[in-house]
Amino acid sequence: MMLPTRLSALCLLVFVISEVEPHSSNWKPMWPSYKVPVVLPQATLSLGKAQFNAEPRLDVASPCGPECHKHYSLPTLEELKEYMSYETLYSNGSHTETEVGIYVLGSSVSSTQSGGKSRTKRQIYGYDSRFSIYGKDFLLNYPFSTSVKLSTGCTGTLVAEKHVLTAAHCIHDGKSYVKGAQKLRVGFLKPKHKDGEKALNQTNSRIPDKMKFQWIRVKRTHVPKGWIKGNANDIGMDYDYALLELKKPHKRKFMMIGVSPTSRQFPSGRIHFSGYDNDRPGHLVYRFCDVKEETYDLLYQQCDAQPGASGSGVYVRMWKRQKQKWERKIIGIFSGHQWVDKDGDKQDYNVAVRITPLKYAQICFWIKGNYIDCRDG
Numbered sequence: 001m002m003l004p005t006r007l008s009a010l011c012l013l014v015f016v017i018s019e020v021e022p023h024s025s026n027w028k029p030m031w032p033s034y035k036v037p038v039v040l041p042q043a044t045l046s047l048g049k050a051q052f053n054a055e056p057r058l059d060v061a062s063p064c065g066p067e068c069h070k071h072y073s074l075p076t077l078e079e080l081k082e083y084m085s086y087e088t089l090y091s092n093g094s095h096t097e098t099e100v101g102i103y104v105l106g107s108s109v110s111s112t113q114s115g116g117k118s119r120t121k122r123q124i125y126g127y128d129s130r131f132s133i134y135g136k137d138f139l140l141n142y143p144f145s146t147s148v149k150l151s152t153g154c155t156g157t158l159v160a161e162k163h164v165l166t167a168a169h170c171i172h173d174g175k176s177y178v179k180g181a182q183k184l185r186v187g188f189l190k191p192k193h194k195d196g197e198k199a200l201n202q203t204n205s206r207i208p209d210k211m212k213f214q215w216i217r218v219k220r221t222h223v224p225k226g227w228i229k230g231n232a233n234d235i236g237m238d239y240d241y242a243l244l245e246l247k248k249p250h251k252r253k254f255m256m257i258g259v260s261p262t263s264r265q266f267p268s269g270r271i272h273f274s275g276y277d278n279d280r281p282g283h284l285v286y287r288f289c290d291v292k293e294e295t296y297d298l299l300y301q302q303c304d305a306q307p308g309a310s311g312s313g314v315y316v317r318m319w320k321r322q323k324q325k326w327e328r329k330i331i332g333i334f335s336g337h338q339w340v341d342k343d344g345d346k347q348d349y350n351v352a353v354r355i356t357p358l359k360y361a362q363i364c365f366w367i368k369g370n371y372i373d374c375r376d377g
């Protein structure tokens with residue numbers, strides 16, 4: 001009975017209802033609407049105390065590039081349920097495994113989507129096109145204020161009052177949790193001096209503000225099984241994301257997550273992200289670049305990035321018609337650098353995990369605790 005399962009799995013993988021707007025003078029890139037499936041916990045079992053053996057690696061590598069990924073057959077529904085099941089790590093060191101069921105509400109699943117066909121004229125990463133963000137006016141304001149630092153060295157993004165999205169490899173190497181994951185903390189850049197002190201001294205205003213991190217402990221962490229089981233093989237990178245829940249609200253503005261449109265729909269085909277690249281200690285580094293290739297689960301780009309930026313939320317800004325306003329949303333998670341063997345030639349890419357409808361449903365459920373609030377991707 002492979003056919004029906006594969007078919008229903010295909011339905012889940014398909015992007016639905018896309019809003020095609022005519023190109024006119026006031027044309028705006030629009031957020032499409034997606035039909036989001038339901039990912040519901042079925043059973044949770046205790047796995048006891050977790051192991052924290054792995055050395056944190058800020059970078060992941062996979063030999064499987066875009067061409068290799070495109071040759072993988074679609075996962076079956078059973079496989080998808082396996083990948084979307086997840087582990088939860090608690091701050092007391094115990095962990096659980098939760099199995100999920102996947103459902104599609106309604107049946108108007110139609111219209112297919114294919115990954116953007118590649119225009120792969122290789123571009124040299126000529127010069128370093130990253131910008132360090134200076135000054136508290138920027139650092140403390142949206143969207144840069146949503147970038148936070150993990151105590152294991154990666155970057156994360158605020159996606160709800162108490163939640164931070166990051167890369168799974170910052171927490172777990174596929175076999176074990178990393179050292180430091182048990183006492184995981186999230187760092188928020190704050191000015192070293194109080195505003196009052198600063199205001200007294202106008203002559204100082206051109207000197208970059210001194211900033212320091214304030215830390216909040218993580219209460220629990222969710223990592224999808226697709227990462228935990230799959231890291232040894234090539235599908236692993238598709239599931240390189242994790243969600244952290246803080247012990248207390250961070251009280252900053254956060255960025256919503258959204259289902260990733262195809263890269264052709266991104267304004268100028270570009271993505272943006274900011275992270276704590278470890279070659280510029282203490283700096284938040286912003287960059288944007290074109291997407292070169294995409295698969296269903298990954299965006300391949302050549303944004304300049306150094307380890308430490310992994311886990312950064314990849315965002316685009318488009319017009320939300322229902323709300324009549326521009327909205328930035330996180331549509332991916334920066335995973336890392338990748339060397340790919342292509343006909344004997346080494347090519348390198350930076351890879352971001354896309355938020356597919358299924359991943360959206362799962363992460364949204366982790367945040368909200370119900371699926372009713374997760375129907376609009």
Ligand SMILES: *[C@@H]1O[C@H](CO)[C@@H](O)[C@H](O)[C@H]1NC(C)=O
Nearest residue numbers: 048049090091092093094095
């Ligand atoms: C650890 O914390 C979780 C969640 O609060 C709880 O369910 C579990 O029983 C705790 N385990 C131990 C060994 O204290």
Ligand SMILES: *[C@@H]1O[C@H](CO)[C@@H](O)[C@H](O)[C@H]1NC(C)=O
Nearest residue numbers: 197200201202203204205207
């Ligand atoms: C103001 O800034 C100047 C230049 O950095 C410094 O010399 C001076 O001591 C500061 N004054 C106060 C009151 O902080």
